Amino acid sequence: MSHQFSNPFAGQDFNWLLAARTAAHPDKPLLVWEPFDQPPQTISYAEFHANVGRVASTLAALGVSSGDRVLIHLENCPEFLFTWAACGELGAIAVNTNTRSSVEEMHYYVSHSQCRVAITQPNLLASLERVREQLRWVACTAHDAGAPAPLPAGVLPFAELLASEPAAERRRLPADPLRPMYVQYTSGTTSRPKGVVLTHGNALWSARVNALHMELRSDDVQLAAMPLFHTNALGYSFLGSLWVGGTLVLMPRFSASRFWDIALRNRCTWHSTLPFFMRALLAQPIPERHHFRLWGTAMCDPAPAQPFGIKVIGWWGMTETISHPIIALGDLPNTSMSIGRAATTYQIAVLDEQGQPVAAGGSGELRVLGMRGVSLFKEYLDNPEATAAAFDEHGWFISGDRIKLLEDGSLQFGDRDKDMLKVGGENVAASEVERVLMSLPGVVEVAVVAQPHEMLNEVPFAFVRLADDIAAERHAEFVERLQALCREQLADFKVPTGWRIVEDFPRVTLEKIAKAELRKQLAAEQSA
Template sequence: MTHPHPPNSGFNVDVNPAAAVARNARHFGEAAAVRYAGGDLTYTQLDLKAARLATVLAEGGIRDGDRVAYLGLNSGSFLLTMLASFRLGAVFVPVNFRLAEPELQSVLQRSGAAALVCEEGHRASAEHVRAATSLTRFLLVDDDPEVPATDGVAGWEPWFGLIAAARPFPSVTAKTFDDPAILMFTSGTTGLPKGVVLTYGNAWWNSVNVDTMFDTRRGDVTYAAAPLFHIGALNSFVLRTLVRGGTVLVRRSFDPVRFLDDLVTYRVNSMFAVPAMLAALSRVPGAFDADLSHLRSIVVAGAPVPPSLIELYASHGILLQQAWGLTETAPFATHLPAEHTLRKLGSAGIPMPYTQVRVVDSMTNQPLKPGEAGEIVVRGPNVTLGYWENPEATAAAFDEEGWFHSGDVGYLDEDGCLFIVDRLKDMIISGGENVYPAEVERVLAAMPGVVDVAVVGSPDEQWGETVAAVVSLAEGTTVTLDDVREYAATRLARYKLPRKLKIVQDVPRNASGKLDKAVIRRLADEEV
C-alpha cells in the first residue's frame, strides 16, 4: 500500500502544543510556565489543570473538531482553556473582548461554538446573545482574584469546583499539520469579520520561522500584555514559549509604568508589541535608564512603526525588529533582522525563511520590479487554508498558484526588503492623485508634540477626496492645521498635505492596536 505521507516523512508527527506542555510537565514539572497576578502555574500545575478542564469539557459533549470559545482578558484561564481544547482536539475560538453585543453574537453564532468559558466582566454581554448561538455549555471563571465572579448565576457553571473534582483527561489528541487548531475572527473594523482557520501546521511553521530569525532560547521569559485573542501576541512568542518550556508573563492589559517594572523585575527576554505600547513606554520617566540588557527580541507589528520611534530606541541601544503579517499568515510573513534595523529604517524586512513574499500588480497579478508599489501576496505553510465556512471569501483571497492576496500595498527594494505603503482600500484619491495615508502618518508621527496620528480621506466637492489628519497631542501642546502643513511640506508633495485637522484626546484603535479607520473617518468628517 502506498501512503500519501509515509510514517517517517514528518507529516504525521504530533504537533499539538498540549502534547508539548504535557512533555514539559513530565520532565521539567517545577519550572514556571505562567506568571500571572491571578495565580502562577508551574508546568505540572498547568498540564494537570488543563487535563482536568478537558474532562469537564468532554463531559459536556465537546469532541474532536468542536469549537470552544473564550471571552475575557489576558489571563491564565485563557491559556488553560486553549490547552484543554487542544487536548481534546477541539478548535479554540478566542473572542475579541471589546466587541459590541451584535458583533459578539455574530462571532459566537458563526463559529458554531458549543462551549463558552467567560469572565464575569463579559458574562452579561454573553447572556444577552446566548439564545442566538449554538452554545450549550456556559462556564464561568470563578477562581481568578483579578476578576471576582458572582455566585449562583442561573445558567452558568462556576468552573473551579468542576475542575477540582474532575479526573485528568488521560490523553492528548494527536494533531498534524493540516488539522484546525484556532478559529480567529478578524477585527472587522471595515466590515463583517471573517473567521480565519489556523491549523497546527500554521502555528508550527510560524514558530520555526521565529526560532530561525529571532534570538529566542529555551527557558526564555516572554511578555504578554497585548491582547492574546490577536494572533500577533498569541503566536509570536506565547504559544512557542509554552512548547519550549519557557515562562509566559501574562498581564490582563497594558500599563506603561508596570510594563517597565515587569521588564526589569522579571528579566523579560522577548515580547510582541504594537508601536503604541513602545511609544508609551518611551514617555515613562527613567525608561531608558533601566537595565533592559536581557531583552533580546522585541518584535513590533500590528500597525506601521514610525521610523522616529525606531531611531529613539536605537539611540539607547535597543533595536526594535519590525515585522509584517496578518491573522491569515499566523502572523509573520516578513521580519527585519536586528542587524538591519537602522540600515533599512522603516522596512518590514525580508521574507521569513519558509515563507514566500512578492509584490504584484493588482490588476494583472504580475510581479513588479523593485521599487514599484503593488499588492503584497504571500505563500507558505504558515498561511491559512481559508476562511471558516466561507468558500467565496477563500476563493477571492487566493489565486490559482496558491498566493494569498493580503490587500496591503508595498514594494520591495533592490535588496528584497519589503516596505509597507498602505492598505489598498485605504488609499485616498484626491484630484486624480493617489495618496497613501500610511506615508502621511509616518511623516506626521515625527512632528514634535504629536503623540498619535491617523490619516483618512474625507469627501470634498472640488477634489473628490481630501486628506484629513486626526491627531492626539502631548499635554500642553497646541498645533494648528497651518503648523501641520508647514511641517509636512518639506517632506511630502503638496497634494498629500492635510486639508483638515481634528484634534482628539486619543486616536481610536482597535484591540489589536490598529487604527480604527471607520471611527476615525466619522471623526474627520465632523465639523472642526
C-alpha cells in the same frame, strides 16, 4: 504526475508539543501571570499541563467533544490558555473573540461559528446577552478588571472546570496536524469579519517558526501585553516560548505605569510591542539597566524606540499567514524603518498591476505562497467563496497589502488595502463601520477612511451624505444618532472619532467614492 507535500508535522499535534516540553522541563516556569490587583502567580510546565488536562476532562464531562466549537471570550489570563489548550486535547475548536466586541458583534460571532458553550469573565457576561439562548452553558472566571460579583444563575464558576482530575490517558485522538484547532475572527475588506480556521499544524508552525524568526532561546523570558485573542500574543509570544522551553510573562493588558516594574522583576528579555506602547513608555522613567535584548514590532528601529537603547526588529504577518513571511534579522544589521526581508520559511512576491514582479525601488501587492493548514490558514469558517477568493489561480495568498522593494533587498510597508484601518494595533474594516451607518434611515451614502492619529496610528473618520429633505439644522442630531448606533453595535475602537456631513463625494470611475481624495482632505487639514 502530481505530488502531495510531506507535512513537516506528520504524527504530531499541539498536545504532543505541550507533553514533550512538560516532560523535558516539568518544574520550569512556563507562565508567570501578573494581574494588576493580586500577587503574581507562577505556573510551571507540569502545573500548566495538569490544569489543561483538568479543564479537558470537565469539558468532556459537560458534553464537549471533537469538532465542537467553544467560545473563549476572555481578556488575558491563565484560564484563556488552559481552555485553548484543552480544546486542542479534546479535538474541539476554540473560537477566540475580541473582548471589546459589542453585543451585536458577539451575536454574529456566536451565530456564525455555531458555538454552544462559552468561557468568559464577569464584566463580559453582558456582551453575551443576545446569544445566551444559543449556548448550552457558560463558564465564568472569578476575576476581571472590576470587583468580584456573584455570578448569575446558570453560569458555572471556572473553578469547577479545574475540579476534575486529568484523564489517565491524555492522548484522546490520533495526532492529526490538519485537524482544526482554533478560529480567530479578523476584519477583512468585506462587511463582516471572517473566521480564520487554524489547525494543529498551524499552531506547531507558529511555535517553531516564530521561535526561529525571533531567535528565541530556552533562557528567554517574553513579556506579553497584547491580547491573547490575536495572533501576536498567542502565536509569537506563547507558542514561540513553548517551542524553545522558555517562559512567558503575561500582563492582563498593556500598562505603561506597570511595564518596567514587571519587566525588571521577571528579568524579561523579549517583548512584542506597538508604536503606541513605545510612545506611552516615553512618559515613564526609563531604567538605567534592564534585561531586554530584543523587541519586535512593525518596523526596524522606529524613532520612539531609540531612547530605550533596545534593538527593535521589524516584521510583517497576518492571522492568515500564521507567522512572518517578512522578518528582520535579530543579530545582524537591518535597514532602518524597513519591515525586514523575505523570510526563508515562505515564498513571497511583490507584483505590479499587471501581475509582474516589481523592480527594486517599486511598490506592488504582496502575495504569499505556503502550505494550507501548515504555514497558511486552512480556510475561512463555513465560507468557501471567501476562501477561494483569498488565493490566486496559482495558489498564492492575496494579502491586500502593498509593499515597497528597496534597493538593498529589504522591504518597506507601503500601505494596506485602504479600506482597512489599523487602530492602535486593531484591524478595522471600513465597510463594517459603513454597514452600521447605512442602517440608519435618512443616510444615503457614507465613506469611512483613516485619519492619522499620534498615539493610535490612525482612527476612523466618517463622511456622511444625508437625504435632501433633512434640514441642515438637524445634521448635528443625526451625527449624535450615528455615534450612538456605532457605540451600540461596534467595538469602541471601530467607532468614528470624526464626522462630516457632505452634500456629495468626490468620484472616480463608475461613480465610486474617491476615498483617496477624502484622505488627502483630512491630511491637508491636519497639516494646516
